[in-house]
Amino acid sequence: MIETKQKEITIFESFSKMVDVIKLEKREISAIYFYAILNGIIQLSLPLGIQTIINFSQAAAGSNSLPVSIILLIAIVLIGIIISGVVQVNQMKIVEKIEQSIFTTFSLDFSFKIPKIDSKEINNAHLPELMNRFFEVGSIQKGLSKILLDIPLAVIQIIFGILLISFYNSTFIIVGLLLIFLLFFILKYTTQKGLTAAYIESENKYSVASWLEEIARSNKTFKISSQNYFHIKKTDELVTNYLESKTKHFEILKIQYWSLIAFKFLISAFMLIIGAFLLVKQQLNLGQFIAAEIVILLILSAVEKLILNLEIVYNILTGFEKLNTISNKKIETTGKLPFATNQKGISIEVNNLKCEFEKNKKVLDNINFKLLPGQKICIMGDGGSGKSLLLELISGTLNNYEGTITINEIPLFNINQNEYRKKIGIFYNEQDIFDGSLYENITMGNNSIDAKQIMELAEILGLKDFINQLPDGLFSPLQATGKGLSTIIAKKLILLRAITNNPELLILDEPFELAGAASSRKILDYLYNLKNTTIVVASGYIPFAEKADMILWLEKGKVKLMGKPEIIIPQLNII
Numbered sequence: 134m135i136e137t138k139q140k141e142i143t144i145f146e147s148f149s150k151m152v153d154v155i156k157l158e159k160r161e162i163s164a165i166y167f168y169a170i171l172n173g174i175i176q177l178s179l180p181l182g183i184q185t186i187i188n189f190s191q192a193a194a195g196s197n198s199l200p201v202s203i204i205l206l207i208a209i210v211l212i213g214i215i216i217s218g219v220v221q222v223n224q225m226k227i228v229e230k231i232e233q234s235i236f237t238t239f240s241l242d243f244s245f246k247i248p249k250i251d252s253k254e255i256n257n258a259h260l261p262e263l264m265n266r267f268f269e270v271g272s273i274q275k276g277l278s279k280i281l282l283d284i285p286l287a288v289i290q291i292i293f294g295i296l297l298i299s300f301y302n303s304t305f306i307i308v309g310l311l312l313i314f315l316l317f318f319i320l321k322y323t324t325q326k327g328l329t330a331a332y333i334e335s336e337n338k339y340s341v342a343s344w345l346e347e348i349a350r351s352n353k354t355f356k357i358s359s360q361n362y363f364h365i366k367k368t369d370e371l372v373t374n375y376l377e378s379k380t381k382h383f384e385i386l387k388i389q390y391w392s393l394i395a396f397k398f399l400i401s402a403f404m405l406i407i408g409a410f411l412l413v414k415q416q417l418n419l420g421q422f423i424a425a426e427i428v429i430l431l432i433l434s435a436v437e438k439l440i441l442n443l444e445i446v447y448n449i450l451t452g453f454e455k456l457n458t459i460s461n462k463k464i465e466t467t468g469k470l471p472f473a474t475n476q477k478g479i480s481i482e483v484n485n486l487k488c489e490f491e492k493n494k495k496v497l498d499n500i501n502f503k504l505l506p507g508q509k510i511c512i513m514g515d516g517g518s519g520k521s522l523l524l525e526l527i528s529g530t531l532n533n534y535e536g537t538i539t540i541n542e543i544p545l546f547n548i549n550q551n552e553y554r555k556k557i558g559i560f561y562n563e564q565d566i567f568d569g570s571l572y573e574n575i576t577m578g579n580n581s582i583d584a585k586q587i588m589e590l591a592e593i594l595g596l597k598d599f600i601n602q603l604p605d606g607l608f609s610p611l612q613a614t615g616k617g618l619s620t621i622i623a624k625k626l627i628l629l630r631a632i633t634n635n636p637e638l639l640i641l642d643e644p645f646e647l648a649g650a651a652s653s654r655k656i657l658d659y660l661y662n663l664k665n666t667t668i669v670v671a672s673g674y675i676p677f678a679e680k681a682d683m684i685l686w687l688e689k690g691k692v693k694l695m696g697k698p699e700i701i702i703p704q705l706n707i708i
Contacts, residue, residue: 161227165281172220173289175213185420224282231281232274239270239456249464266339266459269452276445276452283438284446290435291316294428301425302416304407308429312400316436319392323385324443330382331447332454337375339455344371386444393440397433404429465532468547472540474556478506478667479638481527485536488522496522497534497690502683509661509668511678511698513705514687520671521561521642523687527669528559528640558636560644564627566615571600572607575630582634590632593659594625595652621647632659638667645674678702 185206295309348355348364355364408425411417417425486500497519504510512520525531527538529550538545540553566574576582584607591597599622603609615623624647631639639660645653657677660668670677678684684701686694694701 161231165224165227166285168220168224169282169285170289172217172224173286173293175217175220178213221282225278228278228281232277235273235277236270239267243267243459246459246462246464250462266455269455273449273452273456276449279442279445280449283442287435287439287442291432291439294432294435298425298428298432301421302407302411304411305404305425308400308404308407311403312396312432312436315392315396315399316439319389319396319440323389323392327382327385327389327443327447328450330378330385331444331451334375334378334382335451335455337371337378341368341371341375344368382447389440389443393437396436400429400433465550466546467550468545469549470543470547472543472548472552472556474541474637475506476637477665478508479556480504480506480539480541481638481667481669482539482542483527483536484539486523486526486538487535488519488526488531488533497526500536500687500692502685502692502695504667504669504683506667507664508682509670509677509680510683510685511674511681512669512671512685512687513673513678514693517689518687519690520687524559524561524640524642524669524671528557529553530559556636557638557640558631558634560628560631560639560641562624562642564630566611566613566618566623566626568613569611570605570608571603571611571626574611574626575607575633577630579634587629587633590629590659593655594629594647595655596622596625596629628656636666639663639669641668641670641672643672644670645672645677675702 291312295312298305299309344367348368404426408417408422412419412422481502481504483500483502486497488497500523502510512523514520522531526534527545529545529548532546540548545553572584572587575587587607588597588600591600600606611618611626615626618626628641628644628647631641644656647653653674654676657674657680660670660677661680670681672678679698679702681698684694684696684698685692686701686705694704
């Protein structure tokens with residue numbers, strides 16, 4: 134059996150998180166509760182109007198026409214019904230605004246935070262699965278009206294209703310106290326369990342969705358190995374977990390519903406017996422008896438609405454918990470110092486750089502080197518030597534290191550990362566094509582980059598013919614992950630993204646593996662013609678190493694060799 138991680142949450146914590154999101158709409162929420170109170174008073178006043186009409190009608194028995202007083206009372210009751218409807222429509226308008234606000238808030242929040250999530254957080258999470266949680270916004274939108282409309286109205290009807298029936302006869306106070314006690318008992322002993330069960334159910338649901346997403350992502354892998362039915366077996370385990378948690382959640386809902394039935398039975402029986410007794414004893418007239426029964430029915434209806442809506446409350450609070458798994462992720466820290474350059478390249482100095490992913494297991498250890506503006510360095514080494522990691526540290530995408538990385542004589546962690554990244558071009562294997570036009574994929578929203586510049590660089594990378602063959606050229610749509618493109622073309626497009634816009638620092642991870650000798654030579658010539666660009670390249674491509682200002686050879690995270698090409702290259706055959 135596959136176990137799902139459980140998280141302890143409370144009603145108070147979850148409700149607080151919900152309030153934190155919607156508190157931006159204080160004016161609208163205040164209006165909702167004002168309307169709820171007004172609507173509750175109107176609806177509870179209707180029985181009083183009916184009682185008065187009955188009493189007046191009895192007094193006017195035998196008359197050939199309806200007295201004006203009765204006609205006025207009927208008119209007032211009908212107007213009350215219309216006003217109640219208008220109030221509800223106004224509430225719905227406000228809720229609609231809040232729903233739109235919540236959708237906008239989380240959409241923009243996710244869009245802002247996802248690229249900025251701290252690297253440590255990313256390593257401990259599967260982002261595509263977490264993104265699925267955005268769909269909780271839809272569930273919240275559907276159920277929000279229940280929290281903001283139905284539940285406040287139900288609470289007000291219960292409170293005002295109990296006060297109202299108490300005025301008919303002091304004996305009815307017992308009914309009110311019994312009602313409050315039973316309702317408190319149900320809520321106290323079921324709500325926390327219900328919320329926890331709903332959360333576990335939701336976690337298991339997302340586990341199933343995540344696994345199905347993984348099957349889709351690794352379609353070819355499972356196609357080849359489908360004879361073992363591993364994917365089916367694991368799906369069955371995850372679905373079983375989900376069904377078990379859903380059953381537990383349903384059992385709590387069932388307890389709440391049976392409690393409601395018992396609740397309605399006790400209150401109705403008590404009210405009917407006491408009411409009938411008081412009517413027989415003439416301590417109540419017929420109008421009061423009917424009005425009291427109408428009020429108690431309204432109260433019972435409100436209680437039923439309150440309890441049956443608990444499931445929706447659980448789903449909404451759980452939804453906010455899910456959304457907060459992204460919203461509460463720690464974002465990368467950034468410095469506050471502005472990043473100004475002389476447009477002649479960027480200087481880099483690395484001192485005593487150490488980095489470990491696992492405790493006491495260093496991936497990089499005691500790395501030291503210095504680059505002047507416009508210089509080129511070739512970082513070499515076998516697979517797993519730490520080359521790619523060093524590039525990520527210099528680019529600022531990772532910040533879990535010891536030692537110092539100084540950019541233009543300023544510690545990297547003190548520099549505003551947004552300003553820094555505007556000045557650099559980065560090419561990693563982990564980068565990808567996204568769903569958008571080719572132009573958008575290259576410029577990343579920088580519309581100051583013209584098509585002529587892109588096409589000139591595309592020719593260097595051997596992409597010009599490919600782009601010209603597309604139906605809409607640069608503005609042709611591309612699919613997510615570069616679907617429909619060859620791996621080489623997709624990687625070249627990402628490299629094109631890196632070198633566009635004349636960066637002052639280029640950080641490239643194996644750029645020469647993308648093409649044959651002729652194309653690699655063109656890329657090489659282009660890079661070395663960039664006199665005002667500092668270039669950091671991780672590559673075993675000897676022609677680039679020969680022209681570099683410095684070669685850094687890494688072995689198991691440590692510097693094995695470092696120096697001028699004419700000194701280092703002759704030693705490479707020995708290593």
